[in-house]
Amino acid sequence: MLTKEIYREIRLSLMIAALVIASAINATCHAEETPPEIFGDVTIGQKFSPNPYTVRGMSGGSVRAREIAGKKETPTGTCTGYFDEEPDHTIELTSKFDFLKLEVESPEDTTLIVRGPGGSWCNDDFDGKNPGMIGEWLPGIYDVWIGSYKKDKYFPYTLRITEVK
Numbered sequence: 669m670l671t672k673e674i675y676r677e678i679r680l681s682l683m684i685a686a687l688v689i690a691s692a693i694n695a696t697c698h699a700e701e702t703p704p705e706i707f708g709d710v711t712i713g714q715k716f717s718p719n720p721y722t723v724r725g726m727s728g729g730s731v732r733a734r735e736i737a738g739k740k741e742t743p744t745g746t747c748t749g750y751f752d753e754e755p756d757h758t759i760e761l762t763s764k765f766d767f768l769k770l771e772v773e774s775p776e777d778t779t780l781i782v783r784g785p786g787g788s789w790c791n792d793d794f795d796g797k798n799p800g801m802i803g804e805w806l807p808g809i810y811d812v813w814i815g816s817y818k819k820d821k822y823f824p825y826t827l828r829i830t831e832v833k
Contacts, residue, residue: 709758777818812827
């Protein structure tokens with residue numbers, strides 16, 4: 669025969685088990701909502717996941733775009749804005765992409781420089797005030813700078829990388 673004290677112990681054990689399960693479920697749900705890495709480097713191949721792959725950072729700096737890109741204009745756009753000396757991200761592509769899109773999203777006007785196999789590319793205002801690039805990409809290492817249109821102005825951004833057209 670079960671006493672009142674045994675019932676309390678069973679009920680307490682069940683409540684603790686329920687709390688542990690609820691905490692595990694909550695932790696799993698929050699893990700999926702983890703924000704993208706800040707100033708992270710990326711290594712991807714075809715059919716990467718998650719897609720889009722996102723990283724975050726702060727745009728801007730004091731170095732002129734043409735000093736980094738080595739030119740005033742590229743086929744993807746004018747080299748404008750101000751950047752840090754060092755790239756914000758390094759993207760290593762382990763395979764050739766017939767289509768890859770890089771797009772910056774920021775509340776302010778930002779610019780983009782990508783330097784890798786085959787040269788340097790610049791862009792400003794791909795989508796509104798946000799820069800981006802699309803096209804065919806060779807395997808290799810790409811340095812990526814996100815700049816601000818005005819010198820020494822820094823703004824948060826998210827860089828999205830996708831192979832979906």
